[in-house]
Amino acid sequence: GAVVSQHPSRVICKSGTSVKIECRSLDFQATTMFWYRQFPKQSLMLMATSNEGSKATYEQGVEKDKFLINHASLTLSTLTVTSAHPEDSSFYICSAREDRVRNEQFFGPGTRLTVL
Amino acid sequence: AQSVTQPDIHITVSEGASLELRCNYSYGATPYLFWYVQSPGQGLQLLLKYFSGDTLVQGIKGFEAEFKRSQSSFNLRKPSVHWSDAAEYFCAVGGGSEKLVFGKGTKLTVNP
Secondary structure, eight states: OOOEEEEOSEEEEOTTOOEEEEEEESSSOOSEEEEEEEOTTSOEEEEEEEETTSOOEEOTTOOTTTEEEEEEETTEEEEEEOSOOGGGOEEEEEEEEOTTOTTOEEEOOOEEEEEO | OOEEEOOOSEEEEETTSOEEEOOEEEOSSSOOEEEEEEOTTOOEEEEEEEOSSOSEEEOGGGOEEEEEGGGTEEEEEESSOOGGGOEEEEEEEEETTEEEEEOOOEEEEEEO
């Protein structure tokens, strides 16, 4: 149980376009989901906390208008990178917290974004 | 503010040797502590976690970790490393209603 999926696993886009990444909890409900960014050979940095039915909470330094987060249901959160540029190229990982097990996050497999 | 320090950026061990990966944390209350493993290009897999109770916790793949409050440490150990253990290991603190904070990671290389 507690499986989290991400789609797509890999995406290449042109500079200036927008890219949407989906994060789904497959077998549990997740009131809260998290979005992380990981640069090569570095740790995970939390970008934002996504709560179902409300606005996401962004970490300091993360542009809200650049990284749009929508958590429309208890099993789906989306991250849209708007007007992507090469510096947005990174590995994006989501996680979901099961409501009944509030102390633990379950991680998706990640999405590799490359902006040309 | 909570923080995690993994002092070793890269560790190399021989297959069959024992392993200890260090993790020190800073947290204002009783922490929730986690160890994750990440293979290249993959997401994170939870190895083990500590919330409360017995300070020696057992995880998957033969890993264990010991919570030492006096030393603010949560070191990961394995008695005999396998080649498949080569990966990046992350220690994290937090959980519950708070966000997870990760250490910078330790890359493990296993020599045959």
